[in-house]
Amino acid sequence: MYHPMTSDELSMLKQLLPEGQVLTGDEISSDYYHDELSGTEAKPEALVFVLSTEETSRVMRFAYERNIPVTTRGSGTGLVGAAVAVHGGILLCTSKMNHILELDEDNLTVTVQPGVLLMELAAYTEEHGYLYPPDPGEKTATIGGNISTNAGGMRAVRYGVTRDYVRGLTVVLANGEIITLGGKVVKNSSGYSLLNLMIGSEGTLGIITEAILKLLPLPSKSISLLIPFPSMDEALDTVPFLVRSGTNPTAIEYMSKDVILYAQDYLSKKFPDTSHDAYLLLTYDGQSLEEVEKNYDAACRLAIEHGAVDAYFVDTDERKKPVWSARGAFLEAIKASTDEMDECDVVVPRRRIADFIKYTHQLAKELDIRIPSFGHAGDGNLHVYMCRDGLDEAAWKDKLSICFEKMYAKAGEFGGQVSGEHGIGFAKRPYLAERLGPVQIDLMRGIKAAFDPKGLLNPDKIFKLDDKKTVC
Amino acid sequence: MYHPMTSDELSMLKQLLPEGQVLTGDEISSDYYHDELSGTEAKPEALVFVLSTEETSRVMRFAYERNIPVTTRGSGTGLVGAAVAVHGGILLCTSKMNHILELDEDNLTVTVQPGVLLMELAAYTEEHGYLYPPDPGEKTATIGGNISTNAGGMRAVRYGVTRDYVRGLTVVLANGEIITLGGKVVKNSSGYSLLNLMIGSEGTLGIITEAILKLLPLPSKSISLLIPFPSMDEALDTVPFLVRSGTNPTAIEYMSKDVILYAQDYLSKKFPDTSHDAYLLLTYDGQSLEEVEKNYDAACRLAIEHGAVDAYFVDTDERKKPVWSARGAFLEAIKASTDEMDECDVVVPRRRIADFIKYTHQLAKELDIRIPSFGHAGDGNLHVYMCRDGLDEAAWKDKLSICFEKMYAKAGEFGGQVSGEHGIGFAKRPYLAERLGPVQIDLMRGIKAAFDPKGLLNPDKIFKLDDKKTVC
Numbered sequence: 001m002y003h004p005m006t007s008d009e010l011s012m013l014k015q016l017l018p019e020g021q022v023l024t025g026d027e028i029s030s031d032y033y034h035d036e037l038s039g040t041e042a043k044p045e046a047l048v049f050v051l052s053t054e055e056t057s058r059v060m061r062f063a064y065e066r067n068i069p070v071t072t073r074g075s076g077t078g079l080v081g082a083a084v085a086v087h088g089g090i091l092l093c094t095s096k097m098n099h100i101l102e103l104d105e106d107n108l109t110v111t112v113q114p115g116v117l118l119m120e121l122a123a124y125t126e127e128h129g130y131l132y133p134p135d136p137g138e139k140t141a142t143i144g145g146n147i148s149t150n151a152g153g154m155r156a157v158r159y160g161v162t163r164d165y166v167r168g169l170t171v172v173l174a175n176g177e178i179i180t181l182g183g184k185v186v187k188n189s190s191g192y193s194l195l196n197l198m199i200g201s202e203g204t205l206g207i208i209t210e211a212i213l214k215l216l217p218l219p220s221k222s223i224s225l226l227i228p229f230p231s232m233d234e235a236l237d238t239v240p241f242l243v244r245s246g247t248n249p250t251a252i253e254y255m256s257k258d259v260i261l262y263a264q265d266y267l268s269k270k271f272p273d274t275s276h277d278a279y280l281l282l283t284y285d286g287q288s289l290e291e292v293e294k295n296y297d298a299a300c301r302l303a304i305e306h307g308a309v310d311a312y313f314v315d316t317d318e319r320k321k322p323v324w325s326a327r328g329a330f331l332e333a334i335k336a337s338t339d340e341m342d343e344c345d346v347v348v349p350r351r352r353i354a355d356f357i358k359y360t361h362q363l364a365k366e367l368d369i370r371i372p373s374f375g376h377a378g379d380g381n382l383h384v385y386m387c388r389d390g391l392d393e394a395a396w397k398d399k400l401s402i403c404f405e406k407m408y409a410k411a412g413e414f415g416g417q418v419s420g421e422h423g424i425g426f427a428k429r430p431y432l433a434e435r436l437g438p439v440q441i442d443l444m445r446g447i448k449a450a451f452d453p454k455g456l457l458n459p460d461k462i463f464k465l466d467d468k469k470t471v472c
Numbered sequence: 473m474y475h476p477m478t479s480d481e482l483s484m485l486k487q488l489l490p491e492g493q494v495l496t497g498d499e500i501s502s503d504y505y506h507d508e509l510s511g512t513e514a515k516p517e518a519l520v521f522v523l524s525t526e527e528t529s530r531v532m533r534f535a536y537e538r539n540i541p542v543t544t545r546g547s548g549t550g551l552v553g554a555a556v557a558v559h560g561g562i563l564l565c566t567s568k569m570n571h572i573l574e575l576d577e578d579n580l581t582v583t584v585q586p587g588v589l590l591m592e593l594a595a596y597t598e599e600h601g602y603l604y605p606p607d608p609g610e611k612t613a614t615i616g617g618n619i620s621t622n623a624g625g626m627r628a629v630r631y632g633v634t635r636d637y638v639r640g641l642t643v644v645l646a647n648g649e650i651i652t653l654g655g656k657v658v659k660n661s662s663g664y665s666l667l668n669l670m671i672g673s674e675g676t677l678g679i680i681t682e683a684i685l686k687l688l689p690l691p692s693k694s695i696s697l698l699i700p701f702p703s704m705d706e707a708l709d710t711v712p713f714l715v716r717s718g719t720n721p722t723a724i725e726y727m728s729k730d731v732i733l734y735a736q737d738y739l740s741k742k743f744p745d746t747s748h749d750a751y752l753l754l755t756y757d758g759q760s761l762e763e764v765e766k767n768y769d770a771a772c773r774l775a776i777e778h779g780a781v782d783a784y785f786v787d788t789d790e791r792k793k794p795v796w797s798a799r800g801a802f803l804e805a806i807k808a809s810t811d812e813m814d815e816c817d818v819v820v821p822r823r824r825i826a827d828f829i830k831y832t833h834q835l836a837k838e839l840d841i842r843i844p845s846f847g848h849a850g851d852g853n854l855h856v857y858m859c860r861d862g863l864d865e866a867a868w869k870d871k872l873s874i875c876f877e878k879m880y881a882k883a884g885e886f887g888g889q890v891s892g893e894h895g896i897g898f899a900k901r902p903y904l905a906e907r908l909g910p911v912q913i914d915l916m917r918g919i920k921a922a923f924d925p926k927g928l929l930n931p932d933k934i935f936k937l938d939d940k941k942t943v944c
Contacts, residue, residue, distance in 0.1 A: 104823075105712070105716060106712040106822065107821045107822050107823050108712075108715055108716055108822075130716075149661050150659075150660070150661045151661070152659040152661070156658065157658075161659055163665075163668075164632070164636065173911070177911050179912055179915075182889075183821070183887045184822075184887055185819045185820065185821060185887070185892070186628065186629075186819070186851035186852055186853070186892075187622075187624040187633055187819050187848070187852070187853045187892035188622070188819060188889050188891075188892065189622045189623075189624070189672050189817075189891045189892060189893050189895045190889040190890045190891045190904055190907070190908070191672075191904055191908065191912070191913075191916055191934050191935070192669055192672065192673055192916045192934070193622075193635075193668055193669065193671070193672055194912060194915060194916070196635075196665055196668035196669065196671075197664060197669055197919075199665070199668075200661050200663075200664065200665055201664055205664075217716050217717065217718035217720075218718075219718075220718070240578040240579070240580075243580060244577060244580055244602075244689050246689035246690075246691075246692070246759045247759075248689075248759075287718045287719075288766060290762065290766075291766075294760060345661075347657045347658070347660060348657065349578075349579045349655070349657060350578065350579050350580075350656075350658065351576075351578035376659070378658075379657075379658035380657055380658055380659070381658070415655045415656055416655070416657060417655065417660050417662040419660075419662045420657070420658075420659035420660065420661060421659050421661050423661045424661075424662060432662055435662070436662070436663065439645070439649050439651055440651055440653075440663070440666060441663075443651075443666060444664045444666070446919075446921070446922020446923070447669075447918075447919055447922055449918070450915055450917075450919055450921070450922060451915060451918070462663050462664070463663070
């Protein structure tokens with residue numbers, strides 16, 4: 001185990017950075033003890049705000065010499081406890097490294113610090129006529145956090161996920177060394193892809209202090225369609241046909257009536273239609289109205305052929321607002337509908353989504369709990385929520401644990417994976433270990449040891465460190 | 473160092489697999505001593521053709537127990553010596569694992585064995601109405617080889633590279649264990665991406681025995697444009713404007729008059745136009761003629777604005793054949809124009825291609841050798857060829873070595889990388905070490921040790937193994 005930081009160490013750390021950047025003891029707000037959802041809680045011994053790669057390196061050299069664990073945090077919007085300092089030590093916060101450093105229009109890249117918020121980046125790039133395609137629901141997440149979890153989002157059907165837009169990274173290693181991976185190059189076949197290894201590694205292999213991101217020209221037209229179906233089966237059975245239709249949808253979101261009603265209640269805003277059981281929300285974009293029209297026309301015809309009842313254009317402000325604000329509020333609305341909840345962010349092959357949702361319905365009956373869900377139907381990534389609804393602590397923990405185990409087992413059976421976009425962090429470790437088995441977890445431990453032999457960077461996240469390898 | 477296989481070991485190996493699958497001594501054709509270009513040559517002690525994952529695992533368990541190095545080979549079309557058994561031992565050939573196992577139209581994936589040739593996969597998917605986008609020039613390469621080098625190709629501007637189309641892999645590890653990575657899922661944030669680590673690892677971390685690849689709906693229209701420019705500068709200066717134009721080009725290839733003339737000679741076939749110094753070859757594709765027309769019209773206007781002399785449609789068979797057969801024959805044509813050559817597959821930020829080519833012209837003058845080049849202008853990946861042209865051995869080696877060193881140094885200066893798509897293999901190791909520095913190479917060594925602690929899988933490729941870690 002890691003030893004508690006001595007008061008000497010705490011004051012040395014304070015002297016390492018300009019005043020106000022290192023907080024200790026009661027100076028640390030309890031906001032920094034937890035993330036958005038996971039329930040994991042721990043108080044860091046020091047909260048450090050870094051402003052540069054060089055400062056980050058300085059902190060890491062200090063921590064490395066003294067065997068102090070360091071957990072990196074962006075804006076703390078994670079859902080699985082990845083940014084909680086479970087072993088105490090230093091919580092290194094990159095949220096003040098929030099500058100957009102360069103827009104390179106010749107190479108179609110933007111270079112950013114890790115603390116830039118997704119919504120800031122979106123506004124900046126759009127203003128300059130470019131699109132940064134990854135579009136996770138949580139717009140106040142930092143880019144550093146998005147890269148660390150390989151965040152996905154709604155536009156993945158057409159554009160892919162964060163991994164597909166990271167061209168280069170500057171990373172501070174456990175011992176304070178600074179490396180740069182990739183660059184402004186489009187192709188790269190120059191040794192193991194340390195860049196791709198860093199993406200999705202949740203702060204366990206290094207600290208991202210700069211990122212070069214790929215941009216696309218901004219589509220000039222974007223239109224959404226809300227398509228009601230009589231049943232979930234008909235809605236979800238249509239999805240593979242849409243994906244292989246050649247209409248190139250940007251997003252295919254699935255929402256059921258019950259979840260829409262939660263959002264309606266939560267926002268006190270009427271949704272355009274709630275008379276059907278299941279809905280697909282499609283987005284099409286492109287460089288001309290004709291192109292977009294051609295595609296959504298074909299999509300509408302295809303949906304109607306597969307049982308859709310109607311198709312509403314979501315193109316006026318009157319419709320856009322209620323639809324997208326509802327879609328954006330699902331998580332919060334479900335949260336507000338109960339006293340406590342936990343989530344599962346499972347991903348299955350696109351074809352198995354309906355089967356998986358049916359299985360959650362069956363589980364809800366068996367366990368007598370409420371399990372609403374919604375998700376990215378186009379890429380098989382579901383967000384499933386288990387609601388406590390007043391259960392006592394023991395019954396809740398018990399049902400939750402059965403529920404998680406059964407759901408991840410079913411996902412495995414379907415060829416799915418534990419997390420599509422939220423990561424493993426602290427909360428999902430046992431399920432990852434179960435799904436991947438000891439051989440792959442040991443390979444990950446070996447990689448961790450190559451990057452961080454002392455086990456200091458966000459220790460015991462993704463997988464438990466080998467006890468023998470943990471420093472004392 | 474590895475010890476030579478004993479005659480006992482060779483006969484045990486022969487008994488491990490059905491007759492005819494293990495060749496030794498003079499049974500091994502000298503074709504298996506080398507690859508397509510690199511000049512690296514070594515005779516394997518045993519040439520093994522595996523037919524299944526299980527057989528591959530059986531061979532690896534045998535090799536692991538006895539510390540025998542194993543080099544994996546597809547169809548041997550590599551250019552950097554990656555598939556040459558430099559330490560002897562077993563050359564494990566996957567070329568007979570050449571079955572397409574499943575087309576899953578619901579999940580838009582195709583599952584293949586590693587020995588399927590790129591051209592076989594292309595024909596199969598097109599026949600079924602789908603596109604496997606990666607399009608490297610060498611169509612007789614295996615998919616396993618393409619994944620092992622993260623091969624790129626011409627369509628990378630629009631669609632990306634091999635990495636972007638690998639959804640899942642079955643891999644045999646050094647000790648014979650079998651693991652499956654990824655799957656038919658679109659998003660994945662479940663621990664370190666061992667999948668992405670395996671892609672581009674050139675057979676040093678495991679043996680790929682099955683792959684799940686992502687497909688796209690086949691574009692129904694595809695048209696190319698040949699655009700002559702008065703000079704290289706004008707041609708290459710136009711490229712960034714095309715990429716950010718929103719016209720979404722599939723390919724942007726650069727070719728100079730001299731290289732076209734080599735191909736014309738080599739093929740004895742007239743190229744449509746050779747009256748200008750520089751050419752861009754663009755491809756546009758899409759689901760409708762209107763969409764494609766709209767895009768190439770805009771591209772033509774843009775090119776003319778930036779100095780293009782004309783724009784020829786390459787849409788009739790009469791034009792398609794000479795243009796594409798010339799483009800496909802550049803490597804062979806340059807090879808035929810000299811007694812020996814070596815190549816550099818450097819990648820630089822798109823904006824620096826012209827500067828880089830100019831630097832090769834300057835080097836050609838300084839060193840008094842011929843250095844023709846062509847390349848994927850849209851993604852900054854150049855293929856540069858140093859021609860021996862009758863130089864004596866000493867002068868050739870000398871000039872080649874200066875040339876490589878200077879070119880890679882210049883690429884580094886421009887923020888480029890050693891290889892865009894051919895990999896590092898045996899031939900480019902010193903340049904990778906120089907470019908990335910000891911910290912990154914040591915991280916790669918650490919990863920190698922986690923996967924292959926005995927250093928048996930394709931040893932001393934990409935980087936030299938740590939001498940202390942090489943088994944005796």
